[in-house]
Amino acid sequence: MTQEVAVLGVGMHPWGKWGRSFVEYGVAAAQAALADAGLDWRDIGSIIGADTVRGGYPGYVAGATFAKALGWQGARVTSVYAACASGAQAVDTARAQILSGLADAVLVVGADAAPKGFFRPAGGDRPDDPDWLRFRILGATNPVYFGLYARRRMALHGDTTDDFAQVKVKNAAMGALNPKARYRSPVTAEEVAASAVVADPLRLLDICATSDGGAAVVLSSMEFARRHGHAEPVRIRAVSTVTPRYPNAVLDLPDIATDSAVAVDPPGETFRRSIARTAYEEAGVGPEDLSLAEVYDLSTALELQWYEDLGLCGEGEGVKLLRDGATALGGRIPVNVSGGLASFGEAVPAQAIAQVCELAWQLRGAAGDRQVAGARVGISANQGLFGHGSAVIAVR
Amino acid sequence: MVAGWFAGDGDAFRLLGTRCAACASVFFPREDHHCRNPSCGGGELEEIALSRRGRVWSYTDSRYRPPSPYVSDPELPWEPCALIAVELEAERIVVLGQAAPEVTVADLTVGMEAEVVPGVLHEDAETTWTTWHWRPTGVTA
Numbered sequence: 001m002t003q004e005v006a007v008l009g010v011g012m013h014p015w016g017k018w019g020r021s022f023v024e025y026g027v028a029a030a031q032a033a034l035a036d037a038g039l040d041w042r043d044i045g046s047i048i049g050a051d052t053v054r055g056g057y058p059g060y061v062a063g064a065t066f067a068k069a070l071g072w073q074g075a076r077v078t079s080v081y082a083a084c085a086s087g088a089q090a091v092d093t094a095r096a097q098i099l100s101g102l103a104d105a106v107l108v109v110g111a112d113a114a115p116k117g118f119f120r121p122a123g124g125d126r127p128d129d130p131d132w133l134r135f136r137i138l139g140a141t142n143p144v145y146f147g148l149y150a151r152r153r154m155a156l157h158g159d160t161t162d163d164f165a166q167v168k169v170k171n172a173a174m175g176a177l178n179p180k181a182r183y184r185s186p187v188t189a190e191e192v193a194a195s196a197v198v199a200d201p202l203r204l205l206d207i208c209a210t211s212d213g214g215a216a217v218v219l220s221s222m223e224f225a226r227r228h229g230h231a232e233p234v235r236i237r238a239v240s241t242v243t244p245r246y247p248n249a250v251l252d253l254p255d256i257a258t259d260s261a262v263a264v265d266p267p268g269e270t271f272r273r274s275i276a277r278t279a280y281e282e283a284g285v286g287p288e289d290l291s292l293a294e295v296y297d298l299s300t301a302l303e304l305q306w307y308e309d310l311g312l313c314g315e316g317e318g319v320k321l322l323r324d325g326a327t328a329l330g331g332r333i334p335v336n337v338s339g340g341l342a343s344f345g346e347a348v349p350a351q352a353i354a355q356v357c358e359l360a361w362q363l364r365g366a367a368g369d370r371q372v373a374g375a376r377v378g379i380s381a382n383q384g385l386f387g388h389g390s391a392v393i394a395v396r
Numbered sequence: 397m398v399a400g401w402f403a404g405d406g407d408a409f410r411l412l413g414t415r416c417a418a419c420a421s422v423f424f425p426r427e428d429h430h431c432r433n434p435s436c437g438g439g440e441l442e443e444i445a446l447s448r449r450g451r452v453w454s455y456t457d458s459r460y461r462p463p464s465p466y467v468s469d470p471e472l473p474w475e476p477c478a479l480i481a482v483e484l485e486a487e488r489i490v491v492l493g494q495a496a497p498e499v500t501v502a503d504l505t506v507g508m509e510a511e512v513v514p515g516v517l518h519e520d521a522e523t524t525w526t527t528w529h530w531r532p533t534g535v536t537a
């Protein structure tokens with residue numbers, strides 16, 4: 001078990017389609033996080049930007065972009081690109097700097113201005129890029145992969161499209177309580193069923209939108225936290241950023257095929273499961289200790305998969321957990337009380353940081369109408385392109 | 397746009413991968429530089445033809461026109477395109493591909509047999525871009 005770091009401040013720019021620069025969203029989130037921490041920007045010894053490649057060239061060096069916008073003050077700077085896991089790897093980098101003594105207080109910022117419609121690879125002929133190839137040869141968008149996973153669950157576990165719709169209904173109900181969410185209206189199962197099929201069996205309302213947004217956290221050493229009047233801050237106890245183990249036998253974005261298992265049997269657990277297990281081991285807690293979970297519900301069916309991968313229930317029992325109300329607000333283990341990506345949409349470099357913001361608000365008892373009573377331990381989990389997955393465990 | 401991923405005509409059409417001479421790991425798309433099995437010291441990567449038939453692992457479709465670099469004629473209405481992930485038993489690998497043009501999701505179930513067939517990705521006045529398609533064989537047992 002590693003040492004803990006303190007979450008001194010959290011902040012977000014509301015998600016939506018605002019049509020402004022990612023810099024603006026990131027600065028707004030950073031200023032909110034600094035104010036929440038009771039710190040001045042000049043107190044920060046290191047800034048870490050979670051990169052976007054969709055904001056144009058400056059996005060590739062997000063750390064310095066945010067530092068300049070906030071006002072050059074000489075801080076150490078880092079930029080992290082890891083697609084959907086950029087935010088989590090930025091948090092991990094901040095933690096490593098704090099635990100190694102390189103910095104006392106670190107500002108982590110992620111923000112994006114997303115394109116309309118499907119995500120797509122950068123331009124040009126790039127047949128050495130698997131992400132380019134899957135679009136060029138197969139027309140395989142992200143929802144295509146979500147559709148494959150959903151259909152597989154239906155065949156293996158008997159999940160139905162009605163079950164998937166209930167995930168959206170649940171998350172929309174909770175997102176309606178969150179002023180930072182993009183979609184704040186309740187959704188009915190009938191509305192999900194009436195929305196257009198995007199990738200069979202998934203419909204428009206089963207799949208998360210693309211959005212603009214920003215999120216930021218201020219992390220520090222426990223000693224720095226005490227010195228600045230934070231006697232009992234929310235603490236990060238684990239950050240998992242594991243890679244898969246060969247052979248990765250589940251078809252993953254953006255690959256055209258799995259690893260072959262002909263020479264080596266697949267590991268006893270899937271990549272997605274290993275993400276959460278690694279975090280549990282580092283934190284010294286288990287799924288039974290959790291008060292809440294924030295997971296990447298890129299599709300409704302994927303949220304059910306996370307229930308099983310986080311160990312909230314046995315394999316194939318995700319739908320039962322949902323139907324029992326365990327994952328709704330007031331249930332045994334609420335999932336995506338923020339409203340999830342269903343209510344926020346994807347702002348890629350920001351969303352793993354936004355998950356940590358929600359954990360912090362919940363663990364402080366400051367989540368307003370969507371508060372999970374007595375929250376003590378929370379986990380966030382995500383997975384992105386190219387074999388990236390992350391989980392963060394926060395406690396109070 | 398991709399060289400050496402498939403070869404042959406008619407019943408002889410096959411996907412081509414590579415196999416490590418040291419550990420027998422199979423790679424598709426072909427891996428020509430370095431065996432990716434972390435416990436393998438590395439061997440020659442030899443071209444092999446993959447099994448012609450496998451079982452449907454899962455399937456879906458694209459009801460909306462995919463963005464570039466996918467190429468389609470914007471003058472024509474978009475026709476939903478089914479995609480099938482097929483598990484090849486001998487190679488213990490799952491390979492994603494477009495379904496043959498006449499196949500829709502209504503024709504498919506997880507576990508049914510499918511075979512690889514040559515197909516056309518798109519064509520213009522100068523060039524026809526060929527590809528592989530998965531087509532159910534009608535065998536479901």
Ligand SMILES: [Zn+2]
Pocket residue numbers: 416417418419420421431432433436437438439
């Ligand atoms: Zn080998």
